[in-house]
Amino acid sequence: MSRAWSFDEFGLEHLKLVDVDEPAPGPGQVKLRVKAASLNFRDTLMVAGKYDPRVPRPLVPLSDGVGEVVAVGEGVERVAVGDRVAATFTPKWIAGPPERALIRATRGGPLPGMLAEERTLSAEGVVKVPAHLGDAEAATLPCAALTAWSSLVTEGGVTAGQTVLVQGTGGVSIFALQLGVILGARVIVTSSSDEKLAQAKELGAFATINYREDESWGKTAAELVGGVDHVIEVGGAKTLEQSLRAVKPGGTISLIGILSGTTAPIPLTKILMNQVRVQGILVGHRAGFEAMNRAVEAHALKPVVDRVFPFEEAPEAFRYLQSGAHFGKVVIATS
Missing domain, CATH: 3.40.50.720 (NAD(P)-binding Rossmann-like Domain)
Incomplete structure (x- = not known):
């Protein structure tokens, strides 16, 4: 049994810490012990019901997170137990032009997000992160960094x-x-x-x-x-x-x-x-994420993390982001 933050009604006051039984990975899946998750403005809108009022609930929010692979399902070859990986925002969009079916399946709504201690995900929807980055730094890459990369480089x-x-x-x-x-x-x-x-x-x-x-x-x-x-x-x-x-x-x-x-x-x-x-720009595809990571490694780029909140203080992290006081990224450490 592990824990996750979830909401079944819109509003930050309805974000609750709950017990979940995260399943073992099936064929083509990996199980992560989540180390850190980072906040984006989209996450605040999602919890408030201002991003998609029809999003399925209950929902675990946050699209961005990094974790250690603790188990792999049958047929998984892209990653192995012990690898540190980030979840991708659009797990089905691997490369090439966007297609409606690929870009509508996004993490943190409608798909379950990363504000949890454990996550079982498709192996196709994770990417190894640069070794020189700490967990909090690596957790900032999936949306904010890739959006900037897609804007400046890919497109x-x-x-x-x-x-x-x-x-x-x-x-x-x-x-x-x-x-x-x-x-x-x-x-x-x-x-x-x-x-x-x-x-x-x-x-x-x-x-x-x-x-x-x-x-x-x-x-x-x-x-x-x-x-x-x-x-x-x-x-x-x-x-x-x-x-x-x-x-x-x-x-x-x-x-x-x-x-x-x-x-x-x-x-x-x-x-x-x-x-x-x-x-x-809707963030970007997995191939772009991997290309960006090569540039991050080559230049030893270090993401700017403004503040890291404990897992138990996730609602406070939302409030801090909404205040606009941050410079760079706001992160929640899950372990």
Whole structure:
């Protein structure tokens, strides 16, 4: 018997620690002793009922986690007992273009998530993690890091000398900063906190903009470099117009977040007349995850973990993420 956090009604007050009997792995499956799980903004929406009100319940939340393989089922060859692996966000999307059936099966809703002490998963839906990373660091890779990688590399093709604009200092944005730096790009970071902007400079940011002090931060970013090549758009409704002001003709906006809302009037002429590409990013596939891990290993990249909460304090971790006080990732240690 092991424990997991689960909710059967929407609302953080309904997130409860329960006993579960995690099954032994069947053919093609692996059983993990989960070491750490990390939070994404999506997880807060899922628990609140604002992401998918029809999601099956009870549900164990959190898409991201890392663990040690403690048992394997018949026919499993990709991993072995003792390997340290992360669960993938879309366990059926191995490589290639997205297909509806592949990208609708996502971990942490509708599929059970990783906020548990043990998990039995398909062996096709796990990836070995870089050896130089601790458990808390490795747990941050499946969504935030891969989203940044898919935006900049798999879909964006960012090259040395180009300019990337990232919004804020949350998980995806900080990974985009770190990955942009190792790609040789100049990365501009926005935030409402001068303290966080100073931290971003320490990580290699080319320039920083306090968007509370500069409401026309998109124009400012454009003027710094003559237009940015790539924007990591995490805000959504209230920031997209500024991103369109920042991006250069022929540039790309990777739409990966909806922190400020999902609906807004869009000045289509700015997209049309400047031949801007607005690319939706739904994390990425397993092949991209494995490619990213090779880059993380080659450059000894270390994810930025803001705070680690004990397993028993999972609701507090949710509240901390919602406060917006974090710089980088918020993690829950499960063992």
